[in-house]
Amino acid sequence: MDKLWLIIKREYLTRVKKRSFIITTVITPLALVLFMVVVGFIFSYESGDVIRIAVVDEGNILNKKKIKNDESLYFYYEDQPIETLRDNFDATVYSGILAIPPLQNIKTKKHTIYYYSDRQPSIDVSLKIEQRVSELIREHKIDRLQLDKEGLKALNTKIVLDPEPITPNSEDTSNLTTFIAAGIGGVMGMIMYMTVFIYGMMVMRSVMEEKMNRIVEIMISSVRPFQLMMGKIIGVGAVGLTQVGIWALLMPILYFLVILFFGFNPDDLNSTANMPAEIDMADMEVLMGQITNELTAINWWLIIPLFIFYFLGGYFLYASLFAAVGSAMGDDLGEGQALTIPITIPVVMAFYIMFVAVRAPQSSLAVWSSIFPLFSPIVMPARLAFDPPFWQIATSVLVLLISALFFVWLSARIYRVGILMYGKKVSFRELGKWLFYKD
Amino acid sequence: MSILKLEDVTKVYENHVAVDGVSFEIPKGCIFGLLGPNGAGKTSIIRIITTITRADSGVVYLDGEKLSSKHPYQIGYMPEERGLYKKMKVGEHLIYLARLKGMSKKQALDAINEWLEKFEIKGWWDKKVEELSKGMQQKIQFISTVIHRPKLLILDEPFSGLDPINTNLIKDEIDALNQSGISIIFSTHRMEQVEEICERIVLINKGKNILEGSVKDVKNQFKENLFRIGFEGNLPYDFTDNATVVKRDKGSITVKLDMAKDSNSLLEYLISNGVIVHSFNEILPNLNEIFIKQVQGEY
Numbered sequence: 205m206d207k208l209w210l211i212i213k214r215e216y217l218t219r220v221k222k223r224s225f226i227i228t229t230v231i232t233p234l235a236l237v238l239f240m241v242v243v244g245f246i247f248s249y250e251s252g253d254v255i256r257i258a259v260v261d262e263g264n265i266l267n268k269k270k271i272k273n274d275e276s277l278y279f280y281y282e283d284q285p286i287e288t289l290r291d292n293f294d295a296t297v298y299s300g301i302l303a304i305p306p307l308q309n310i311k312t313k314k315h316t317i318y319y320y321s322d323r324q325p326s327i328d329v330s331l332k333i334e335q336r337v338s339e340l341i342r343e344h345k346i347d348r349l350q351l352d353k354e355g356l357k358a359l360n361t362k363i364v365l366d367p368e369p370i371t372p373n374s375e376d377t378s379n380l381t382t383f384i385a386a387g388i389g390g391v392m393g394m395i396m397y398m399t400v401f402i403y404g405m406m407v408m409r410s411v412m413e414e415k416m417n418r419i420v421e422i423m424i425s426s427v428r429p430f431q432l433m434m435g436k437i438i439g440v441g442a443v444g445l446t447q448v449g450i451w452a453l454l455m456p457i458l459y460f461l462v463i464l465f466f467g468f469n470p471d472d473l474n475s476t477a478n479m480p481a482e483i484d485m486a487d488m489e490v491l492m493g494q495i496t497n498e499l500t501a502i503n504w505w506l507i508i509p510l511f512i513f514y515f516l517g518g519y520f521l522y523a524s525l526f527a528a529v530g531s532a533m534g535d536d537l538g539e540g541q542a543l544t545i546p547i548t549i550p551v552v553m554a555f556y557i558m559f560v561a562v563r564a565p566q567s568s569l570a571v572w573s574s575i576f577p578l579f580s581p582i583v584m585p586a587r588l589a590f591d592p593p594f595w596q597i598a599t600s601v602l603v604l605l606i607s608a609l610f611f612v613w614l615s616a617r618i619y620r621v622g623i624l625m626y627g628k629k630v631s632f633r634e635l636g637k638w639l640f641y642k643d
Numbered sequence: 644m645s646i647l648k649l650e651d652v653t654k655v656y657e658n659h660v661a662v663d664g665v666s667f668e669i670p671k672g673c674i675f676g677l678l679g680p681n682g683a684g685k686t687s688i689i690r691i692i693t694t695i696t697r698a699d700s701g702v703v704y705l706d707g708e709k710l711s712s713k714h715p716y717q718i719g720y721m722p723e724e725r726g727l728y729k730k731m732k733v734g735e736h737l738i739y740l741a742r743l744k745g746m747s748k749k750q751a752l753d754a755i756n757e758w759l760e761k762f763e764i765k766g767w768w769d770k771k772v773e774e775l776s777k778g779m780q781q782k783i784q785f786i787s788t789v790i791h792r793p794k795l796l797i798l799d800e801p802f803s804g805l806d807p808i809n810t811n812l813i814k815d816e817i818d819a820l821n822q823s824g825i826s827i828i829f830s831t832h833r834m835e836q837v838e839e840i841c842e843r844i845v846l847i848n849k850g851k852n853i854l855e856g857s858v859k860d861v862k863n864q865f866k867e868n869l870f871r872i873g874f875e876g877n878l879p880y881d882f883t884d885n886a887t888v889v890k891r892d893k894g895s896i897t898v899k900l901d902m903a904k905d906s907n908s909l910l911e912y913l914i915s916n917g918v919i920v921h922s923f924n925e926i927l928p929n930l931n932e933i934f935i936k937q938v939q940g941e942y
Contacts, residue, residue: 207743210739210742210743211743214739218728218730218731222730417726417727417728417729418722418725418726419725419726419727419728421722421724421725422720422721422722422725422740422784422787423743424695425693425694425695425715425718425720425722426715426740426743426744427743428712624690624695637657641657
């Protein structure tokens with residue numbers, strides 16, 4: 205036990221104290237934030253040119269109502285005919301002339317307006333012009349058709365689908381629950397996938413290095429191969445937890461700092477780009493309140509321990525397999541790469557199944573995959589927020605626990621032979637034989 | 644009392660017998676040569692002694708006790724293929740290996756400081772292993788092997804990669820450790836080193852113990868009654884009746900004596916016949932020859 209502790213400590217400290225660890229751990233979130241800031245600036249970049257547009261409303265359908273201006277786009281009504289404006293265009297301040305012909309028919313659904321300019325309007329500007337003119341024409345039509353404005357507003361009804369349980373005693377969920385659960389599930393599955401890969405590979409590389417620089421024979425004359433393997437797996441796992449933990453702390457802080465110093469919200473990127481229509485702030489607040497409610501309503505006391513369990517189970521299962529493969533590899537890295545394929549395939553498959561599980565958490569694919577131990581560490585965390593039936597969680601936990609122990613045992617059998625085997629081309633048959641070697 | 648005793652030890656890998664009923668004994672305080680060609684089973688035997696693997700049958704006793712998992716603390720093993728963690732600093736690396744051998748941090752620190760002082764390399768403490776030359780790394784490797792004062796030290800080709808100065812340095816340390824009561828198993832192909840260092844040897848071939856004993860006994864066992872005589876004057880005419888001439892050089896002759904005759908009577912015979920003898924040596928076979936002949940099955 206003492207020795208295992210010594211090994212864990214060494215594996216952990218040598219990695220955590222490395223400059224590259226400190227750099228990646230701190231730089232990655234910084235780089236991510238920097239990236240967001242830069243992208244933010246790029247997206248919020250306004251050409252700086254102010255576009256002034258002369259509007260010639262021949263049929264007076266806009267009724268001289270003010271067209272909405274913004275920092276870079278100004279509209280001015282001109283009474284002069286288009287020809288005059290075009291002739292004297294160079295003498296004016298305008299970048300273009302917008303000609304709005306009269307409506308052919310008050311019930312027309314399509315109306316073409318013309319923009320005269322030597323320079324093509326940007327897509328952004330075109331959209332703004334179209335949208336703003338359309339709004340005013342709508343008002344014109346409402347007036348002309350003598351429709352009831354209030355009545356019209358009342359026409360649109362926002363429908364909210366609220367799932368309710370059949371049995372009255374079960375917990376009520378709202379549609380937001382599904383949405384948030386999917387988000388949490390996706391994030392959890394993603395974290396699992398990344399950690400299994402990154403840290404599993406780290407274990408494999410480290411085992412290989414130990415074998416290649418021949419320290420391993422010295423080590424196992426003092427400790428059992430199993431202790432060495434477990435020490436490494438646990439040590440690297442602790443490094444992983446440290447890194448993820450630091451990121452989990454650092455990200456929100458940096459996020460907050462960015463908002464504070466740059467005065468803009470990285471989230472704006474998506475909302476302004478895709479939703480030009482103004483969002484009602486009151487609606488937004490209600491929504492945020494609901495999300496907060498939903499988040500607090502989720503059974504974190506169950507999800508967090510389970511997530512940690514799946515994290516550990518999945519990590520031990522895969523990291524031990526990676527260790528076994530690392531021990532079997534020779535000097536020829538390319539040759540050994542083939543051995544990693546059977547491990548990476550289930551991880552990648554589980555990753556794709558996770559997406560299905562998030563969309564259809566009760567589908568039989570999702571259910572069985574969340575029990576199958578090679579998939580469950582990635583698929584089950586993605587389903588947890590959807591309140592899967594208890595029997596499924598229990599079965600999955602039990603199966604994963606037994607499998608993780610089994611795979612650790614199996615890998616240790618391969619590892620103890622592999623680390624002392626040099627210059628032998630290793631096939632899967634060979635690995636199978638190693639399982640039955642006596643000590 | 645023996646420090647190590649192997650009784651009929653056998654180890655079988657799936658398609659070959661690596662160690663085939665090997666028995667030998669190492670007296671306490673002895674420097675013992677474990678010899679054999681490549682693939683003879685030396686490493687398999689060493690791995691069994693160091694508890695890295697277990698024998699399929701047979702018993703190993705360390706200092707009178709049946710080998711168990713507590714014994715690695717009492718053994719220091721320097722494998723032929725050896726290495727260190729490249730990124731670790733010399734000091735922390737030595738502490739790590741010492742603690743894995745069951746030393747407390749305090750004990751480890753004291754012992755390491757003593758050794759670094761002895762080798763005059765105290766300044767290396769904070770150097771990374773990868774910054775050291777191969778010979779320097781060997782020194783660290785040696786220290787890590789002996790740091791916990793094992794009862795039994797197993798050195799597999801300890802001088803490979805060392806320059807003559809460092810070879811002597813390590814050789815002296817091996818001697819000093821032996822003087823202080825540590826028994827040493829020395830495995831090498833370099834027979835001149837074996838003759839120089841070892842008191843006893845065992846020769847392993849194809850997993851079997853084919854020869855064992857003190858270096859002197861082994862040499863005697865294989866001596867061919869060859870004598871080299873340096874002389875002046877003429878040999879007596881009936882000389883060849885008394886001995887078979889193997890080789891004639893200027894001023895010297897190599898002869899093979901019949902088993903019945905002893906060297907003193909030959910010497911007397913020559914002197915009484917007026918030959919001036921400068922030198923008279925028995926030519927003992929060197930271990931290298933014995934090794935090659937044994938392995939190639941000439942005897």
